[in-house]
Amino acid sequence: MSGGHGHSAPPLLTALANAGVRVTEPRRAVAALVTAQDGHFTTAELVTAARAEHPGLGRATIFRALDLFTLLGLVERVDLPDGGHAWVACETAHHHHAICTRCGRSTEVDDHGLAEVLAEVAGRSGFRVTTHRLEVFGTCASCVAASA
Amino acid sequence: MSGGHGHSAPPLLTALANAGVRVTEPRRAVAALVTAQDGHFTTAELVTAARAEHPGLGRATIFRALDLFTLLGLVERVDLPDGGHAWVACETAHHHHAICTRCGRSTEVDDHGLAEVLAEVAGRSGFRVTTHRLEVFGTCASCVAASA
DNA sequence: GGTCCATCTGAGACACGGTATCAACTAGAC
DNA sequence: GTCTAGTTGATACCGTGTCTCAGATGGACC
Numbered sequence A, B: 001m002s003g004g005h006g007h008s009a010p011p012l013l014t015a016l017a018n019a020g021v022r023v024t025e026p027r028r029a030v031a032a033l034v035t036a037q038d039g040h041f042t043t044a045e046l047v048t049a050a051r052a053e054h055p056g057l058g059r060a061t062i063f064r065a066l067d068l069f070t071l072l073g074l075v076e077r078v079d080l081p082d083g084g085h086a087w088v089a090c091e092t093a094h095h096h097h098a099i100c101t102r103c104g105r106s107t108e109v110d111d112h113g114l115a116e117v118l119a120e121v122a123g124r125s126g127f128r129v130t131t132h133r134l135e136v137f138g139t140c141a142s143c144v145a146a147s148a
Numbered sequence C: 001g002g003t004c005c006a007t008c009t010g011a012g013a014c015a016c017g018g019t020a021t022c023a024a025c026t027a028g029a030c
Numbered sequence D: 001g002t003c004t005a006g007t008t009g010a011t012a013c014c015g016t017g018t019c020t021c022a023g024a025t026g027g028a029c030c
Helices: A009-019 A025-036 A043-053 A059-071 A112-126 A139-145 B011-019 B026-036 B041-055 B059-071 B114-126 B142-148
Strands: A073-077 A085-089 A096-100 A106-109 A128-137 B075-079 B085-089 B096-100 B106-107 B128-139
Touching: A009 A025, A009 B085, A025 A043, A025 A059, A043 A085, A043 B059, A059 A073, A073 A128, A073 B142, A112 A128, A112 B114, B011 B085, B026 B041, B026 B059, B026 B085, B041 B059, B041 B085, B059 B075, B059 B106, B075 B096, B075 B128, B085 B096, B114 B128, B128 B142
Parallel strands: A096 A128, B096 B128
Antiparallel strands: A073 A085, A096 A106, A128 B128, B075 B085, B096 B106
16 A cells, blocks of 8 residues: 555644644654554554554654654543553544453543533542543443344 | 561551461562552652662562552552553552642542443443543642642 | 471563664755 | 755663562461
8 A cells, every 4th residue: 555645635644734744754654554543553553564564664753653643632542451552543622432342442432421520529629630531441332232 | 667566567468468478578568668658659669769768679579569469459550641650559449549740649539420421421332331440630639728 | 496388589681662862864945 | 956954764772560580488387
């Protein structure tokens, strides 16, 4: 997948251009890799995929691109239950992820209701909440259906 | 703090004995270090503290003790916003932590209300929740008061 | 108290994830 | 086409956590 450039640019690249950073070949490559991922992916997985599909791509560049994408809100880092890190591509401003431990796909979960929970925490204890993180792990609808 | 053994054993050690594992000198040392921590602490901090107070204590032993304590539910690992890990001593079964980014202390937050949020997620999307993690960061009541 | 064995320990090598450095390259403005 | 700042890849490096293994030690049993 290195020749055809007739396809429409993925939103990731558009976002890069809009952010005023250079749209370089390596960044295109990382964007393509990220877009190709189905569900969450670890840095190691991305590096492996890169080695296969974009041999010249440096490891550091992948990390840098991921950092950049994070800064731009195009991907988000999630913390796995085992302490490791993974990434998911996303677009909306603030949300959470429900990660399927079977297929690896992640669903976005909105804040509905959580805000109240946090407000109550604040009210009761006087704790002033700056930021929070909610991660949900389990089995997604299709995997539940598949195993039923 | 290496001589007096007239003080009552901290709950950590009692728990060790109850769990049927050996109550060894190194484990006593790590337990003391953990107990001495005020709020959350990173492994690095614990290692540094150990170097000062228990020079003979090996790094691997600290990690192992921390693992053991986690298994026994005596400490819990939290994921910091920057991707790093920290630990908090705790006793209750399932709860979450509200971590003060100013003083480092952590308050336990119960599930009150969160269960409903998760139930709604499940109901709407068919996602079957196995486990979840909520971490709240902000400023605790006393730090808010202190800075007012 | 003494003996014994499984458990535990410490040292150090190792694997891994992520960062810093730096010369060379290139996107894109002019 | 030219130029420059931003970007890149290679590589060295650092911190965190794990593994191995010979030696030490807790505590059970005598």
